Amino acid sequence: MKPLAALGRWVLAALARLGAAVLFLLRALGGSVRVLPRFSLVLEQLYCLGVLTMLITVVSGLFVGMVLGLQGYYQLVNFSAESSLGLVVALFLVRELGPVLSALLFAGRAGSALTGEIGLMKATEQLSAMEMMAVDPIVRIIGPRLLAGVLAMPLLAAMFSAVGVLGGYLIGHGQFGVDAGVYWSSMQNGVELFADVLNGIIKSVVFGFVITWVALFEGYHATPTSEGVSRATTRTVVTSSLAILGGDYILTALMFGGW
Numbered sequence: 001m002k003p004l005a006a007l008g009r010w011v012l013a014a015l016a017r018l019g020a021a022v023l024f025l026l027r028a029l030g031g032s033v034r035v036l037p038r039f040s041l042v043l044e045q046l047y048c049l050g051v052l053t054m055l056i057t058v059v060s061g062l063f064v065g066m067v068l069g070l071q072g073y074y075q076l077v078n079f080s081a082e083s084s085l086g087l088v089v090a091l092f093l094v095r096e097l098g099p100v101l102s103a104l105l106f107a108g109r110a111g112s113a114l115t116g117e118i119g120l121m122k123a124t125e126q127l128s129a130m131e132m133m134a135v136d137p138i139v140r141i142i143g144p145r146l147l148a149g150v151l152a153m154p155l156l157a158a159m160f161s162a163v164g165v166l167g168g169y170l171i172g173h174g175q176f177g178v179d180a181g182v183y184w185s186s187m188q189n190g191v192e193l194f195a196d197v198l199n200g201i202i203k204s205v206v207f208g209f210v211i212t213w214v215a216l217f218e219g220y221h222a223t224p225t226s227e228g229v230s231r232a233t234t235r236t237v238v239t240s241s242l243a244i245l246g247g248d249y250i251l252t253a254l255m256f257g258g259w
Contacts, residue, residue: 010206021217028216031136031143041144042151050152054159056109057102061093061160064101064165068092072168073176085178086187089168090161094191094200098161101247103207105171106153107240111215114145115236118219119229127220142220146212153208154201161200199255206247211240 035041072088077228085189116139127137165187172178191197215236 008145008246011218014149018121020221021213024217024220025213027138028142028146028169030214031138033143034139035143038144041140042147045144045148049106049114049148049227050155051119052135053109053152053156054230057105057156057160058163060105061098061163062167064160065089065093065164066171068097068164069168069171073172073178082172082178084167084186084190085172086183086185087166087190090187090191091166092197093161093168093238094196096248096252098164099157099200099203101209102157102160103211103244104241105155106156106208107211107244108237109137110149111211111236111240112233114149114215115219115222115233116118116229118142118145118216119224119232121223122222123224123229125224142188142216145216148209149212149215150205153211154204157200157204157207160235164250190251198246199251202255203248205249206251207244210243214240214243229239 068089071087072085073082076082076085076088118127121137121141125142128136130140169180169183171185173180218232218236218239219229224227
């Protein structure tokens with residue numbers, strides 16, 4: 001019975017933590033609405049979460065696009081379909097790789113930074129000091145960061161996809177001699193605004209929301225010690241990555257008729 005009892009305790013603890021996360025989310029959403037009149041706070045966090053994550057996103061998107069162009073050409077040339085290289089690269093990036101890989105990068109860079117920052121605030125009792133001064137930390141700290149994360153993620157995913165398409169073009173046209181007009185025209189004719197681009201944007205918005213929610217929750221409820229903050233940062237990256245990959249399957253099945 002001991003393994004069964006241990007499993008029961010783990011399930012109960014997981015459900016209790018999930019309930020705490022949902023209650024925290026409701027408070028965070030309320031704080032996000034209340035912070036709208038002070039949108040400058042959101043702009044500050046957009047710089048921290050978006051602009052500072054842009055370099056790694058753009059560089060990664062370029063190399064991913066180049067790899068897609070390289071592998072795609074080697075496969076398509078066997079069927080004399082190298083003219084479809086632009087379409088293949090664009091569809092892979094817009095539908096899947098753009099939202100998913102940029103979200104994983106966002107979780108590793110911005111999500112861990114959020115958890116570490118808020119966990120450090122808790123460890124140094126800055127959040128308690130705000131409460132003593134009648135300043136709600138949910139409104140002042142959590143709300144702007146939640147809004148900034150949701151806004152920054154789609155922009156980063158768009159940059160990733162755009163630079164990736166350019167990387168595929170550099171390889172396809174520069175290395176293999178694929179006609180530039182054919183590359184761009186095949187992409188323009190095959191990629192649909194609502195079926196492909198809009199679905200990719202929806203994915204990135206959902207991923208940004210989930211990553212920011214997890215990061216803020218872990219930081220706000222971290223044990224106020226250096227070890228507790230480091231463990232919370234690790235949980236943020238692991239949980240966010242699993243949520244991104246699992247959520248990507250669910251969203252893809254819903255959007256493209258798998259269910």
